[in-house]
Amino acid sequence: xxxxxxxxNKIRQLKTSNFxxxxxLQTLVENNLEEIxxxxxxxxxxxxxxxxxGRIDTLGxxxxxxxxxxxxxxxxxxxxxxxxxxxxxxxxxxxxxFQILAEKKLKKIKIDWSQPRLILIAxxxxxxxxxxxxxxxxxxxxxxxxxxxxxxxxVNIEGSSQASDKKGKRITxxxxxxxxxxxxxxxxxxxxxxxxxEIREKILEWSNVQEKPEQKSGVTYRTTKSFVRFEFGKxxxxxxxxxxxxxxxxxxxxxxxxxxxxxxxxxGLIKITKxxxxxxxxxxxxxxxxxxx
Numbered sequence: 001x002x003x004x005x006x007x008x009n010k011i012r013q014l015k016t017s018n019f020x021x022x023x024x025l026q027t028l029v030e031n032n033l034e035e036i037x038x039x040x041x042x043x044x045x046x047x048x049x050x051x052x053x054g055r056i057d058t059l060g061x062x063x064x065x066x067x068x069x070x071x072x073x074x075x076x077x078x079x080x081x082x083x084x085x086x087x088x089x090x091x092x093x094x095x096x097x098f099q100i101l102a103e104k105k106l107k108k109i110k111i112d113w114s115q116p117r118l119i120l121i122a123x124x125x126x127x128x129x130x131x132x133x134x135x136x137x138x139x140x141x142x143x144x145x146x147x148x149x150x151x152x153x154x155v156n157i158e159g160s161s162q163a164s165d166k167k168g169k170r171i172t173x174x175x176x177x178x179x180x181x182x183x184x185x186x187x188x189x190x191x192x193x194x195x196x197x198e199i200r201e202k203i204l205e206w207s208n209v210q211e212k213p214e215q216k217s218g219v220t221y222r223t224t225k226s227f228v229r230f231e232f233g234k235x236x237x238x239x240x241x242x243x244x245x246x247x248x249x250x251x252x253x254x255x256x257x258x259x260x261x262x263x264x265x266x267x268g269l270i271k272i273t274k275x276x277x278x279x280x281x282x283x284x285x286x287x288x289x290x291x292x293x
Contacts, residue, residue: 003146014148021074029070029121037062038226041058041105056091058071061106064217064220066111069118071121072122081129081132098111112216114177117139118138119143121143123145125142133161136161141159163176187234195237198278199282209289227241236272239270241268241270242265257270
């Protein structure tokens with residue numbers, strides 16, 4: 001997709017550029033991992049040991065504390081999907097090693113092993129790559145990138161598969177947790193289920209939104225990174241958002257509670273009850289959503 005620069009009411013199409021090598025791409029992504037994908041960087045080029053003879057490009061932890069493997073496809077490196085699946089299998093067999101690495105980088109943290117993710121990054125994926133992941137039942141995401149002149153870097157999701165999709169074939173031995181939307185909704189009252197469904201319907205109308213109900217902790221909505229997670233209780237629903245400090249014009253009622261010290265991916269909490277104004281709440285969530293664009 002062409003990108004244009006505007007100046008003095010004129011537009012000019014930006015020329016595409018490229019990285020010198022895979023390492024240059026990897027370094028840029030790792031240095032900006034949280035900004036691009038909402039993932040905390042853990043380690044680079046992790047050896048899987050002499051027996052396995054591999055090296056994981058990038059390891060991280062997302063906003064929901066799920067482990068994330070990132071691999072980069074360079075040129076005709078067509079085995080990147082199988083390689084990534086191999087590393088996913090290795091990772092869940094070495095949870096203790098990952099825990100130590102995560103705590104060295106992020107201090108003590110509870111890791112959610114129910115939904116590990118594999119992100120693959122390339123300038124383009126072919127039809128066979130996309131067909132392959134559609135036949136799988138692991139959490140795999142294909143992201144394409146374009147580098148333009150003047151240092152402009154663009155990423156877009158090109159395809160994904162979900163462990164919750166029962167049609168796919170499980171390649172790895174990972175035991176993904178089996179949670180769905182009904183699991184979460186059944187925790188709360190009928191009134192709050194109706195309110196959540198009204199909120200959910202509006203959120204899914206926004207561009208590039210993915211719904212992730214498969215984690216035990218709640219239902220997450222994301223673009224390249226998460227912008228809200230709903231956690232369900234008997235008489236309430238908590239909405240976790242990216243920002244904790246909205247000015248008076250955005251949050252005149254002061255409903256956003258600062259939880260910066262507790263949830264690194266989400267800094268604000270909004271408690272939803274039967275009395276919550278849906279439109280007011282959606283305005284706050286919309287601000288969180290726009291921060292990820």
